[in-house]
Amino acid sequence: MEPLISLLKQSLSSYFKDSFPDAEPSDFVFQSTNKDHTGHLTLMVFPLAKLVKLNPDSLAGQLGEHLMNTEWVDNYEVIKGFLNLHLSKPAFQLVLTDASDLEVKIDNTQKIVLEYCGPNTNKPIHIGHLRNMFLGYSVAGILKEVGHDVHKVNIFNDRGIAICKSMVGYLEYGKNTTPESEGMKGDFFVGKFYILFSQECSLQAKPFIEQGLKKEDAEAQTPIFQKANDLLLKWEAGDQATIDLWNRMNNWFYSGVRQTYARLGIDSEKDYYESREYKKGKEIVEIGYQSGVFQKDETGAIYIDLTDKGLDKKFLQRSNGTSLYITQDMALVKQRFDDYHMDKMIYVVGDEQNYHFKVLKYIMEAMNENFSKDIYHLSYGMVLGKDGSKFKSREGTPADADLIVEAVVEEAKAQTLESGKAETLTENEINEIAESVGLGALKFALLKVTATKNIVFDPKEAVDLNGDTGSFIQYTYVRTKALLAKWEGKFESDINFNLHKEEEQLILHLAGFKSNIKRCAEALDPAELALFTLHLAKIYNRFYTQLPILKEDNLDIRGFRMKLTKLTYDLLGKSLTILGVPLPHKM
RNA sequence: GAUUUGGUAGCUCAGCUGGAUAGAGCAACUGCCUUCUAAGCAGUAGGUCACAGGUUCGAAUCCUGUCCAGGUCACCA
Numbered sequence: 001m002e003p004l005i006s007l008l009k010q011s012l013s014s015y016f017k018d019s020f021p022d023a024e025p026s027d028f029v030f031q032s033t034n035k036d037h038t039g040h041l042t043l044m045v046f047p048l049a050k051l052v053k054l055n056p057d058s059l060a061g062q063l064g065e066h067l068m069n070t071e072w073v074d075n076y077e078v079i080k081g082f083l084n085l086h087l088s089k090p091a092f093q094l095v096l097t098d099a100s101d102l103e104v105k106i107d108n109t110q111k112i113v114l115e116y117c118g119p120n121t122n123k124p125i126h127i128g129h130l131r132n133m134f135l136g137y138s139v140a141g142i143l144k145e146v147g148h149d150v151h152k153v154n155i156f157n158d159r160g161i162a163i164c165k166s167m168v169g170y171l172e173y174g175k176n177t178t179p180e181s182e183g184m185k186g187d188f189f190v191g192k193f194y195i196l197f198s199q200e201c202s203l204q205a206k207p208f209i210e211q212g213l214k215k216e217d218a219e220a221q222t223p224i225f226q227k228a229n230d231l232l233l234k235w236e237a238g239d240q241a242t243i244d245l246w247n248r249m250n251n252w253f254y255s256g257v258r259q260t261y262a263r264l265g266i267d268s269e270k271d272y273y274e275s276r277e278y279k280k281g282k283e284i285v286e287i288g289y290q291s292g293v294f295q296k297d298e299t300g301a302i303y304i305d306l307t308d309k310g311l312d313k314k315f316l317q318r319s320n321g322t323s324l325y326i327t328q329d330m331a332l333v334k335q336r337f338d339d340y341h342m343d344k345m346i347y348v349v350g351d352e353q354n355y356h357f358k359v360l361k362y363i364m365e366a367m368n369e370n371f372s373k374d375i376y377h378l379s380y381g382m383v384l385g386k387d388g389s390k391f392k393s394r395e396g397t398p399a400d401a402d403l404i405v406e407a408v409v410e411e412a413k414a415q416t417l418e419s420g421k422a423e424t425l426t427e428n429e430i431n432e433i434a435e436s437v438g439l440g441a442l443k444f445a446l447l448k449v450t451a452t453k454n455i456v457f458d459p460k461e462a463v464d465l466n467g468d469t470g471s472f473i474q475y476t477y478v479r480t481k482a483l484l485a486k487w488e489g490k491f492e493s494d495i496n497f498n499l500h501k502e503e504e505q506l507i508l509h510l511a512g513f514k515s516n517i518k519r520c521a522e523a524l525d526p527a528e529l530a531l532f533t534l535h536l537a538k539i540y541n542r543f544y545t546q547l548p549i550l551k552e553d554n555l556d557i558r559g560f561r562m563k564l565t566k567l568t569y570d571l572l573g574k575s576l577t578i579l580g581v582p583l584p585h586k587m
Numbered sequence: 588g589a590u591u592u593g594g595u596a597g598c599u600c601a602g603c604u605g606g607a608u609a610g611a612g613c614a615a616c617u618g619c620c621u622u623c624u625a626a627g628c629a630g631u632a633g634g635u636c637a638c639a640g641g642u643u644c645g646a647a648u649c650c651u652g653u654c655c656a657g658g659u660c661a662c663c664a
Contacts, residue, residue, distance in 0.1 A: 034607055044606065046644065056644080081644085082607060120664075160664070216663090301662050310590080311660080318662040325664045354591070355659050381592080382658080419626065437626085449600065452592065454657065456599065465626045467612040468600080475626050483623060519603070531601065531611090538611085545619095545628045552623095587626065 001511040003098050004091055005030055008041075008072060015066045016048075023051045032508065039077060039084030040508060046081050056081035089495050092507055096493065099511035099567060102574060106518060109147040110343035113336055114140050114378075117266065118155045118349065121253040122162040123191035125260060126399040127383045128350060131446045131455065133266045134580060135380055136348040138447060138526035141578035146521045151340060154268040155332070158250050159275040162194070164231040165201075167245055168224060169193030172200070179252050185402070187256030190249050200224050236322070260402055264439070265580055270339075274328055277335060281327035284334065284367075285317050293366050306362055314359050329360055337371045344374045346524070351379040351452070378524050381454035383446070388456055404459060409438035411463040412471075421587070429586065436582035437471050438463060443581050444470030448530040468534055470581050473572060476537035478587045480569035483549060483562070491566055492559030502543040503564065509539050510567050513575075526579060533575040540568045 009028045016023055025048055033039040043063065049056035060083040064076035067085060072094075075086035087095075116136025119125045136152070144150045170193045179189040201224050208218035219225055234242040261267070285302055288294040294304050299319040306314055316327055336345055347357060357377035364372035384390060398404065413434035416422055422430050445462035449455045465471040499507075516532045549565060552558040576583055 029604095029606090031606080036608075042607085046606070050644080080607065157664070162664075297662095299662080303662085315662050320662085322662085324662070350658090351592075352658055353664090356664090379592095384657090388656090415626075421624080421626085445599095453600090454593080458599080461599070461613070464613075469612085469626090471626060472612095475624080479624060479627085486623075523603095527601090528603080534611090541627060542629095544623080545625095548623075550623045587624075 001095060001098065001508070002515060004072065004087075004094050005041075007094075008043075008067065008070075008085075011067060011070050011072075012043075012063065015063065016052075019062070020052045023048075025051055033084050037077070037079060037082075037084050038086065039075075040087045040504065041085045043083040043085065045083050049081065087504075089499075092499060092504065093495050095511045096495070096507050099507060099513070100493070102513065102570065104146050104514050104517055106146045106521070109149065111149045111151075111340065112143055112344045112346060113151045113153055113340050113342045114143075114346040114348065115153050115155055115272075115336075116140075116348035117261075117268070118157060119257055120162055121156055121158045121190070121250050122166040123194045124185075124187040125257060125401045127401060127404060127457065130264075130401050130404065130442070131380060131383050132348055132350070133264060134443050134446050135378070135451055135526065137266060137580045138529075138578060139346070139348070139378065139524050141580070142517060142520045142526060142529065143524075145517055145578055148521075151270070151342070152268040153270045153272060153336070155272045155274065156250075156254075157274050159235065159246075159278065161228060161232055163246065163249065164228040164235065165197045166190050166194040167231055167242075167249055168228045169195075169197035169200075170245070170249060171227075172196070172224075179256070185256040185259065186252035186254070187260070188400075188402070189256070190253045191400075197224065197228070260405075263405065264401075265582075272332060272335070274332075277331045278323055278328035280331035280335070281323050281329075282317065282321075284330050285323075285327060288316075288363075288367055291367075304363055304366065306359065309362055311355075311359060311362070314363075316363075326356065326360060326363075329356075330363060333360065333364065333371075333375065334369070337369075342374070344376055345371070346376045346378050348378045348380070351381055353377070354379055376524075378451070380451040383455045383457050386456065386458045405439065405442065407459055408442045408463050409434050411460070412438035412441065412465075415463070415465055416587075425586070433584055433587060436584045437465070437474060437587065440470035440474050440576075440581040440584075441465070442470075443579065444473070444530060447526050447579055448534070450527045451525045470576075471587075473533055473537040473576060474581070474584050475587050476540055477569065477572040477576065478584055479544060480540070480565050480572065481585070483565050484569055486550060487562050489555070489562065490559055491563040492556050493563055494556075495560070497554070497557055497560075500547060502539075502546050503561070506539050506543050506564055506568070509536055510564075510571060513571055517578075529575060530579060533572065533579070536568065536571060536575075540565075540572075 008030070012028050016025055029044040029047070030041050033042045045056045045060040045063065049059045052059065057078055060078040060081060064078060064083050067073040068076060072088055072091040073085050074088040077084045114136060117129060117133050119129060140150045140152050173196050174193060179186045182189060201219050201222055204222035204224055205215065205218040208221045209215060213221065231242055235246060285294065289296065289302055294302050294316060296302050301315055301319040302317040303313045303315045306312060314326065315324060317323060333345065349357070354377065357375070361372050361375050364375065382390070413430065416430055416433055416437070441463045445457065446455060448468065512532065517529060520526060520529045543564070547561065549561045550558065552561060573583055
């Protein structure tokens with residue numbers, strides 16, 4: 001689209017130079033013509049009319065006449081200060097050529113490291129991680145597409161009180177069982193003991209709560225919690241038996257979560273582990289304290305005073321000398337920049353940590369780390385249940401990622417069978433289709449909503465195969481694929497006939513891809529790409545039902561419609577791949 | 588209280604740097620499969636863009652205030 005628009009702008013510029021030498025319009029704003037009016041492109045005349053102090057309609061008329069002299073405009077219409085342009089065949093030819101080239105280039109490409117997923121190793125990943133992974137994966141894909149050098153990394157939060165709780169649970173109730181002996185996926189196996197711990201802990205906490213303690217304080221008083229705390233201390237002290245158990249349980253977790261990653265198509269080129277980084281954080285705290293950037297309070301706890309930035313005092317090290325969450329992130333961010341020397345570090349982390357990353361940036365700035373400005377927190381909203389409440393693992397709606405994926409794939413299978421299409425398919429094909437349709441529906445449902453917003457997620461609705469869904473796009477993709485498989489003729493790119501409305505709209509939409517993905521790359525949000533792709537599928541389906549393609553008699557036109565089909569196929573495939581939505585062979 | 592994000596059709600969401608009569612999908616109702624995959628297409632109905640001011644040729648969009656909802660403001664992660 002950009003080449004044509006820039007030609008039109010040039011022409012308008014020179015017209016203004018000749019006719020209104022005093023006026024220098026800063027820009028000409030085009031938009032696609034409202035569907036209730038005829039035309040393809042509309043020029044906003046109001047700002048220009050104001051500039052030259054003319055009635056908008058009469059200026060619009062002048063500009064329309066002028067553009068009629070170019071080869072790009074066939075006709076024009078002026079309505080209430082809007083100049084609606086009817087594009088010529090050469091204009092469409094130009095747009096089509098532009099649309100045929102899917103290569104996107106931007107000027108300032110960067111080296112970017114993107115961290116996403118970040119599971120805790122004490123229990124299976126949940127729905128929030130699904131949004132995180134889909135978002136991170138597709139943003140990385142978008143950045144790569146426009147030319148950036150992107151490196152995906154993961155962080156395993158593998159130490160701390162949480163995993164110790166699972167370990168205590170195992171010591172109390174595990175009886176030397178293993179995931180293999182119980183036939184359980186490793187992460188669920190570990191999570192089982194976390195739940196057992198929590199149940200026992202709240203049981204033991206009851207008397208304390210009745211005494212008037214707050215839930216958290218009461219739980220801290222329980223014997224079982226003390227055991228977890230002891231394990232944490234032993235772990236930090238390097239107690240071998242504790243480390244061994246910790247390793248066993250973490251490895252069970254990794255074997256489980258890696259299966260989930262594989263199924264979801266989630267990858268990373270480097271894994272970081274909190275356990276390997278957290279100690280370096282203390283060194284940084286010490287350096288900062290020595291240089292006077294951080295302060296110590298009367299109990300010996302170290303903090304940074306950010307009150308002049310409108311924030312609070314932020315503690316960086318406990319009075320007993322142990323490190324905090326932010327401490328290890330301070331080490332980790334430095335490590336990353338040492339490892340990669342990148343231009344930008346993107347953290348895909350939920351918006352409940354907005355404050356955390358703001359503080360992290362300030363701390364690095366205060367320590368004169370020049371990479372502080374290159375830290376970017378890609379923040380996203382929560383995934384909420386149907387009534388707008390939080391998903392909770394222990395109540396009602398299952399929040400575990402695997403269970404949601406399973407439910408969605410099962411539903412896709414049921415609908416495949418119900419549609420009656422399954423009769424000619426093998427069992428294997430049906431399962432493949434269910435897998436890709438189910439996953440596609442799930443991914444699309446979480447990606448189509450603007451990243452910063454909370455999502456109300458209803459698993460049933462997401463798998464509904466009608467409407468604004470991944471399945472709809474996949475179905476369209478399969479349609480184009482099926483046509484292409486039957487086509488042996490040549491693709492016709494020359495427009496030597498009158499275009500139908502459906503063809504025009506398809507061409508115009510196809511040509512919007514490049515500017516769309518550039519915007520997504522700047523915004524670090526795949527939602528717009530998701531909706532662009534959905535819209536493309538919609539426009540193609542209209543084209544498909546309204547016009548004969550392979551059944552068209554005229555060979556040139558048939559070849560031309562197949563050309564449009566090929567472009568749609570390529571673009572749907574490209575976009576879905578970037579979004580991480582699987583491409584089915586059949587549906 | 589401070590700060591931050593949101594409030595658009597019954598529901599889920601679009602609406603890009605201000606532009607035409609605010610758009611999709613779901614749910615409801617009506618049509619279209621002897622013709623390239625009907626997981627599709629076409630149509631009907633559904634709105635005080637939370638509220639009140641302001642800026643201007645023009646405001647869902649920008650500014651101010653109010654109300655409502657979520658997040659955060661820990662020696663948790």
